[in-house]
Amino acid sequence: MFEVLVYVYENYWRGDACPEPQQLGRKLTAVGFEADEIQEALRWLDGLHLASHKPEQQPGTLPALPANSTLALPATDSLRVYSVAEQDHLGAECLGFVSFLETAGILAPSMREIVLDRAMAASGNPVTLDDLKIIILMVYWSFGEEPDALVLDELCDDASDRVAH
Template sequence: MFEVLVFVYENYWRGDACPESPQLGRKLSAVGFDADEIEEALRWLDGLHQASHSPDLALTAPILPVEAIAFPATDSLRIYSVAEQDHLGAECLGFVSFLETAGVLAPMMREIVLDRAMAANGSPVTLDDLKIIILMVYWSFGEEPDALVLDELCDDASDRVAH
């Protein structure tokens, strides 16, 4: 699925420039992606679209009315559930915390990142996959992270040499 998401990110500069699911599915199939990967990616992208265009509805529990949910304040403390800790792992949660502390991942965007990471297969989610998810969240809002953040999200840490 993540290869499909990278293709979409590279070929459609913003979420609103991306074609509707049926047309995108045909394009991805013509490029040569597997039908199962395409279906999984389209489902994931639909969830991302819902979360980024109506975050109140996408992130609320079905038993609570929308008006009962408040988005986190910038100075709030996020406590991760056991399921989130298990699915994301310490490395991914540490990276999310790093981006938040650096001031480049707002609390609302963090919640969408976590929602989409929880919807991704793989347990725990790898750091490389989380970086793709973060890029896709920025993409869905039509934003591009600043150059240093983009470098951090796209850089392959395995090529780094320790000093």
């Protein structure tokens, strides 16, 4: 599935430039992807579309609260607690990377939740860090945003080729 997502990311510059699922499926078949990979990727992309087009999920926006609500905005020092299922499916390396991006100000809490949702919908147990990076790129892509050049380099870089100093 992730090879299909990378192809979509590289060939459609924004989520809204991507064709409808049926047409995209035909194009992916013509390129040579397997039918089961295409179907899995299309289901995943449909979930991404649904999650990224909820008004409360738009970066920089917050859901409207009733006038009598006692809920407050999240504090800057608030903590996201991961469920056991999330911990098992994502693993320490992926959760650490999400935390790194969030504390660096690169991944807004609303986008983090979409990343976690889509990571939980992905196959693999645990999800690999490389697959998580593709998920993060796809979340940015769905909002029509491109991460900062240094972030993009980190998300696209193969860390196995790095030499420790």
